[in-house]
Amino acid sequence: MHVIDTPEGFTPEALGEIFEAPVTGVRWEKVGSGQIGACYRLRLECADGAGGVPRRLVAKLAAEDEGARAFLWPVYRAEVAFYRDLAATVDVRTPRCHYGAISDDGTSFVLLLDDLHPAVQGDQLAGCAPERAAGAVANLAGLHGPRWCDAALLDLPWLNAVGDDDAAQLGEVFGPAVETFVERFDGRLSGADVRTLRESAAAIAAWVVGRPERFALVHGDYRLDNLLFADDGRVTAVDWQTLGIGHPLRDLAYFLGTSLTPDDRAARERDLVGVYHAELERYGVTGYDLDACFDDYRFAALQGPLITVLGCAYGTPTERGDRMFLAMAARSCAAIRALGTLDLV
Known part of the structure; x- marks a missing residue:
């Protein structure tokens, strides 16, 4: 063609x-x-x-x-x-x-x-109301549910799951990237967030290959700037360049952890994980109860600092981009601490 x-x-x-x-x-x-x-x-x-x-x-x-x-x-x-x-x-x-x-x-x-005009792009910096997030969560289940643990995905030559060698390499890259991020935003990150970022870097190699018994297609960067919202509540996902195979709850934890304020996330995340889980069941996912789903959501929260730090490292610096990365880092680090994610790795 x-x-x-x-x-x-x-x-x-x-x-x-x-x-x-x-x-x-x-x-x-x-x-x-x-x-x-x-x-x-x-x-x-x-x-x-x-x-x-x-x-x-x-x-x-x-x-x-x-x-x-x-x-x-x-x-x-x-x-x-x-x-x-x-x-x-x-x-x-x-x-x-x-x-x-x-x-x-x-x-x-x-x-x-x-062209989906007049649908409106989400605003990562401004964040998202929980009511609006519900549509995005349900749409995300439409990516994961139909191909949940589908072994045929592993046969696609262009779509590879992360192996042990890849995980070790990620650990070698992510640690220095975190230090660069911390240095770049010196004085604009809280001490608690700096500690969480460094602890996440130490855990990332083990985390990225953890819980392999559940896998699906993963968008990889499912966040507000990559979503379009229509007046009727329909949500559309764009920018599929980070597609991969991995633990599906990474997308959910990343979206909620970076898109909602910590207060909104804490108040509504169980309900929103419930929306996602109900959609999975509608797609025929069985043997996976809501408690297991929420535990995987807790485990998956390291996706937030991973994508935020690497996105900052490899993107072109802009004033809005810097503020966005800081907001995403603060929100996702707060989620990691509140959910006890690092204790699960």
């Missing part, structure tokens, strides 16, 4: 060939910061009778920087393969993918997705 590598490649002729219908005009504008890839909003003009052609699309392409592409090709492959191979096998709400293609070396790709 043809890979359109630049926005200038979205010509009426190219899109007409993709949709097998006449497209008479295309307008595009760049959206987002483009740290990992480039994102564009397309508006299509079509001839009469081209009813199957969407008038609005979001196009995702590889990063403009060639050096970044060479480093990021595994995440490009994961997102294209998710839409191609897995999206139809789960029930999580995602944008409809009209077209996807990737180069042989993985450094160039294109995805044409539904």
Whole structure:
């Protein structure tokens, strides 16, 4: 399939060939910061009778920087393969993918997705009300439940579970990343959060391979900035570049731990874990009671500092990004202490 590598490649002729219908005009504008890839909003003009052609699309392409592409090709492959191979096998709400293609070396790709306007992106910095979080939690169960402990996932060559060697390497990387994070935000982190981050770093290698008896597809970065909220309460998840196989409760603990204030989380997390568990049962997950689910939720809370610290380490610094990472770190560290997570590793 043809890979359109630049926005200038979205010509009426190219899109007409993709949709097998006449497209008479295309307008595009760049959206987002483009740290990992480039994102564009397309508006299509079509001839009469081209009813199957969407008038609005979001196009995702590889990063403009060639050096970044060479480093990021595994995440490009994961997102294209998710839409191609897995999206139809789960029930999580995602944008409809009209077209996807990737180069042989993985450094160039294109995805044409539904533009979900007027749905509104969540705000990681502002946080989320528990009532709104319930829809996101139910949607998350739609990712995990249909392929819960499905051994066929382990046969996908591009989707690997973390092994002991990977865990050891993560431990070697995460410890220094925590120290860099602590140094960068000196004076802006509480002493308790610094201790929790360092204790999490010491435990991360054992944690990431812990409790292997339960696994599923894991989004990896299921948080407010990667969710779209519609007026009717429907929640849609985007940005599938961090997809992997792992303990499914990591996504839930990460979402609740970084998206709710500590007070809201403490007051409502049992109810929200209950919403998630009820959805799992609806998808046919058996032999897994609510107490076991909540215990796994407690165990999984290290996903918060893991993704926060690494995201900060490898992302382009911005003023909003710094405030966001600090909020996520403080919220997730508070959750780890309140839930006694480190005692479970």
